[in-house]
Amino acid sequence: MTPDRATQDYIGASDAHSAHNYHPLPVVVATGDGAWLTDVDGRRYLDMLAGYSALNFGHGNRRLVDAARAQLERVTLTSRAFHHDRFADFCTQLAELCGKDMVLPMNTGAEAVETAVKTARKWGYRVKGVSDGRARIVVASDNFHGRTTTIVSFSTDPEARADFGPYTPGFDIVPYGDLDALRAAVTDETVAVLLEPIQGEAGVLVPPAGYLPGVRELTRERGVLFIADEIQSGLGRTGRTFACEHEGVVPDVYVLGKALGGGVVPVSAVVADRDVLGVFRPGEHGSTFGGNPLACAVGLEVIAMLRGGEYQRRATELGEHLHAELGVLAGTGKVTQVRGRGLWAGVDIDPSYGTGREISEKLMARGVLVKDTHGSTIRIAPPLVIGKEDLDWGLDQLRAVLGA
Template sequence: MSATTDEIGRVEASTAHNYHPLPVVLTEGRGAWVTDIDGRRYLDLLAGYSALNFGHGDEELLSVAHEQLDRLTLTSRAFHHDRLATFGTELAELAGMDLVLPMNTGAEAVETAIKVARKWGYTVKGVPAGRARIVVAGGNFHGRTTTIVSFSDDPDATADFGPFTPGFDTVPFGDAEALRAALTEDTVAVLIEPVQGEAGVVLPPDGYLADVRAACTTHDVLLIADEIQSGLGRTGRTFACEHFDVVPDVYLLGKALGGGLVPLSAVVSRRDVLGVLRPGQHGSTFGGNPLACAVGTAVVRKLATGEPQRRAAELGTIFAELLKDLPAVREVRTLGLWAGVDVVGRSGRDVCEGLLRRGVLAKDAHGSTIRLAPPLVIEEADLRQAVAHLADELRA
């Protein structure tokens, strides 16, 4: 029995089966490369669903984390600490906003935004108590909490988990007319992914997000952009919204914000929106802890240089060209270093298992789609090698 087989057996015997991972057990990582328990190396083309935008083991981020580990890691928000103001100030500046509310996970950021939008609706917009509604898009993925799956149309997310939270109206992604028709006097927000990641890197139609922005402005509705996967350099811009010349009222950030080292998310918005919260109305023991803020500040400073975004844009152009020539695919969608590949005649899982045998890690989505999101630090030669392996696997 190999070390991999033995370790997978131990995992399955000791943890709940809420994931169906590929049969590999990883032990080390540097840059875009990881090593498994048997010493085999793989190119990582998933990057922790964009949490590892800066690759595995970034030395600058590790140095900051090590230094902070020796100083102070947690105070709870019962007390101030010396890392929070810097993190909040610099992240707000990066986003062109006023205030930051730090949390831990992407789902927490979404839940936070839902609460903030409802309170804003009641206290600022004047929606009658208990009637606030939020418009969402079909095919969305915003997390897996009970409230969030209440507006999911993925049966795996909803089956046997009801009853669900009311207050959400779903319209087709990309249909601006349907969205406008769904807005009422009780609508407080539109919650949307600029690019739908979990759905398979689904891009919006031309002009769609601008139409959504205009409709929100006209109807006095908050536009909440879930950029947890798409934000912080992944698409070649700091935020995917920039590709569509749209500025939302609220950014939801996570994954890459923690540099692949710590869980860190944030709701970033204007003072008139986040300012509706009062002490005791929302919080988190670990949200905004010193370790996360130290790492998050280092991430923000990397992005403030523009270098990660430029690299993602330049490599993204090469990536798109390489993927255009793939055999046995129905459609390829790319934006920066992010791609959804719809394969023909095989399941996405089958292709990803074949890639694993070739030394490349990727993840399937919704049957026949493969998601590709290499770290922004990947070398061009490695990117070309990975796509060549994908082409060979599809020919096979």
């Protein structure tokens, strides 16, 4: 599909004046409503990515927009130099949603992961008694926790890591899903195990049954924090509030982001009990915008929307339908594997039909937006508000692209 003039002009200006750290599909979004987007040329697209789960509640969700608009008329930022009247409610209600005592709010997911790393290290020195400068954190290969200097230091993705050294020490990498390797990596100097309950960027990889409970048991035995990065997997995406719930696991620390801001503002948080987050003292960590009034107002509405369970139920029901239909495609041989939980799927396309990028572009030409990762894999993660008819229409386009 050749872009229209308006799209070409926008893309040309972007290429000329912005750093090329992304390679977006050639679509220029102008408006959004629910699960649908409209570009600058008036074409409509079904959003089957939802901002990597940041838009779990859809574009322009009325409850979230109204909450933001009401707060915009009052106060948007105080910094943490002062109290504001939304902060206590946000922290209290998010802690209750997670079944924990305390919340440390930040802005982006990467900031929250950095905060979790700092929390684990400080906890290791103050509580566990690890010698200063010796704390280690075990992570999984093929992880994606962000792109800060510290985080790419324990990435195994060459694109994310190359040319950004020297790297931050203190991390041990083990294969994802391998409990024996994890057990061998934990030492007396290990302060935390940091994992995604489902690895999103790696292609929506679900670990083997029993892996997360095994991690939970091991970390308890060894006096190590279990940190669950639920930035993409949490807040309804998999059919539960948290993906860890599928295996009855409660980590020591939740790392949250993306959907916590409702697709309106960036909001993230680290949530844990007092014996973990209580290690911080004034001045040791912070953020000018972390926990700002606008963020708290939107976050409070997100929590209220999740509390009723409607979105979790939709993700479960529509997710079962999504995976059943993708399973049929897998039976044709055009799709080699499907993974995921709830309204979230990693779909491996037979390479003879094209790369993930080529499939994404063909779907875009038919009015469906997805994103590729790792060769011939595409990710499907529509807003949880998507209707079944729209979901089916999107799947029809995938069948058409594959000639199924």
